[in-house]
Structure formats: structure tokens, C-alpha cells
Amino acid sequence: MNTEERSEMDQLQEALERSLPLVQRLFPLDVMFALADTEKFLYYLPGRELDARIEPGTPVPASGGIRAALDSGEEVSGTLPKEIYGLPFKSSSMPIRDRDGAVTGVFTIGISLSNQVTLSEAANALAVTSDEISSTSVEIAGTASELAGTVSDLKDLGQKVVEDLQQTDEILDFIRKVAENSNLLGLNAAIEAAHAAEHGRGFGIVAQEIRKMSVSSASSAKDIAGILQMIKQKISRMDAILTDCLAQSERQAAATEEITASMEQLAASAVEIEGIARLI
Incomplete structure (x- = not known):
């Protein structure tokens, strides 16, 4: 990743770190957010109860929605059962592209489905x-x-x-x-x-x-x-x-x-x- 791409990701990360806690408070459902580049997680904000227990610097899994979004360059959505993280939730991963259209990372939101299940x-x-x-x-x-x-x-x-x-x-x-x-x-x-x-x-x-x-x-x-x-x-x-x-x-x-x-x-x-x- 070149310096320009790193700078763009840094700016995006800084903007998300400032805005997402406010967005989370306004969101009617329990949500969590994550930002990753092509290799590792850069930022993670857990929900009130929904927590995937991701640490910044953790490598992106070799399989799953985030990896699929990085590889395909398309938005990927899926539902995870409660057996994995304790609560069922719907995950949507959106690829992030640079000025040339290349995928440089992914932004992910996880929405708790506990209310839906109830x-x-x-x-x-x-x-x-x-x-x-x-x-x-x-x-x-x-x-x-x-x-x-x-x-x-x-x-x-x-x-x-x-x-x-x-x-x-x-x-x-x-x-x-x-x-x-x-x-x-x-x-x-x-x-x-x-x-x-x-x-x-x-x-x-x-x-x-x-x-x-x-x-x-x-x-x-x-x-x-x-x-x-x-x-x-x-x-x-x-x-x-x-x-x-x-x-x-x-x-x-x-x-x-x-x-x-x-x-x-x-x-x-x-x-x-x-x-x-x-x-x-």
C-alpha cells in the first residue's frame, strides 16, 4: 500500500472514529462497526451487547463476508447464528476503493438480530x-x-x-x-x-x-x-x-x-x- 493510499485510509479511520460512536448512539438497534484494509483490521467499535471481539491489527479471516468483499469488490451480506458470538446478527461488508478503483479495504457493519428473533x-x-x-x-x-x-x-x-x-x-x-x-x-x-x-x-x-x-x-x-x-x-x-x-x-x-x-x-x-x- 503506497503513501497516498495509507493517507486516505488514515483519514477514513479518523473520520469513522469520530462519527461512528455518535451514529451508534442514534441507531435504534444494537450495532457494531469495523474497518479493515486488505490484510488486517484497523478499527473496531463493539455494540452494547453485540461484540465480535476484534482487536485492531488482527488479520482479516481467510474466509467470510469481509474476505469475500475484498476479493470480489462487491458488497457482501450474510447472517451469523447466535452460536458464534452469542447473539445472531446480520453483517454487511462494503469494499473501499481508491481513486483508481482498486479495493483498498472494507467497511463492515453488524446489526443484532436478537429483536428480530424475539x-x-x-x-x-x-x-x-x-x-x-x-x-x-x-x-x-x-x-x-x-x-x-x-x-x-x-x-x-x-x-x-x-x-x-x-x-x-x-x-x-x-x-x-x-x-x-x-x-x-x-x-x-x-x-x-x-x-x-x-x-x-x-x-x-x-x-x-x-x-x-x-x-x-x-x-x-x-x-x-x-x-x-x-x-x-x-x-x-x-x-x-x-x-x-x-x-x-x-x-x-x-x-x-x-x-x-x-x-x-x-x-x-x-x-x-x-x-x-x-x-x-
Whole structure:
């Protein structure tokens, strides 16, 4: 390297030593900088956490991005995993040329990718979580639809039971009429038995039993009517509850559909976040 080239590199090194610490402070990401000639490193500024542990005077490695930029005269970029220096980072090496166009050195910047990795992992976790929630929401929506169908069937069954119970009213009316007629018949038979005196004694006993049976039938019919009325009231209450359950099931199905749509949108956002992370 001649004196003129050495002077240019010295001037560049001096300018970088003054400016790069300020640039580093303004840079939003953790960065490190290095300047090398064709043989060795001339200047190195480590990042806050990102540190390749380069000492001025250290020979340029025989392989890697810096050597490739020196040999090709083209800008070379690459990504290094965290296993090498503890943090993943992206390295870009730009050749430095003299007035004649010859490559006299290389300027390198290393940008930490720790934030990118964190963002990418978060995006992946978000995508997985949204997929799981979406699947669960679809399952819940299906279950809600099945529940709505079951509740609807129960509601129809309850209405059918009410209709069947209404038919028992006719049977109870018939029993009451039979009881009333039996009571009247027994009363008439008792009167006739009294007129017959001793000859009507056995007939009077039968008439008395008929009246007891009619009274018992009337009382039983009344009890049955009360029980059936209570059943009707409870079935009506059950019908109201089932109607409310049906409405809630329909709302649940609609809500889970909205959740599924939101999860799909969230998954799409996770893909966009992953894309943004890769742009760094």
C-alpha cells in the first residue's frame, strides 16, 4: 500500500472514529462497526451487547463476508447464528476503493438480530395460539349448533307433552261426570232401599258403597287434575327455560363465529409480523 493510499485510509479511520460512536448512539438497534484494509483490521467499535471481539491489527479471516468483499469488490451480506458470538446478527461488508478503483479495504457493519428473533418467535407463537383458538372456536361453534338443535327438540317435545296433557282433561271430565251420576244413582238407590225397609237392606248397602266409590272417584279426579295442572305449569316453565337456552345457544354460535374470524385475522397479522421481522 503506497503513501497516498495509507493517507486516505488514515483519514477514513479518523473520520469513522469520530462519527461512528455518535451514529451508534442514534441507531435504534444494537450495532457494531469495523474497518479493515486488505490484510488486517484497523478499527473496531463493539455494540452494547453485540461484540465480535476484534482487536485492531488482527488479520482479516481467510474466509467470510469481509474476505469475500475484498476479493470480489462487491458488497457482501450474510447472517451469523447466535452460536458464534452469542447473539445472531446480520453483517454487511462494503469494499473501499481508491481513486483508481482498486479495493483498498472494507467497511463492515453488524446489526443484532436478537429483536428480530424475539419478534419472529412471538409471531410464530401468536400464529400457533391463534390456530389453536380458532380450532377450539370452530369446535365450540359446532357444539353450540348441536346444543341448539337438542334444545329445539326438547322444546318441541315439551309442547307435545302439553298437548297430550290437555287431552287428559277430557278423561277427567268424563270421570267427574261418572262420579256425579254414580253418586246420584247411589242416592236414589238408598231412597228406594229405605222404602223397601227390611227387603231393601242389602240393596241399601250396595247403594252406600256406590256413593262412597263415587265420592272417592271425584276426589281422586280432583287430585289428578291438581297434579296435572302442576305438571303443565312446570312444563310451561321448562319451555320458557328451553326457549332462553335456545336463544343463548344461537348467540354462542354467532359469538364463536366472530371469534373464529378474529383469530383468522390475528393469524394473518402474525404472518405480517413475521414478514416485517425478516426485513431487518
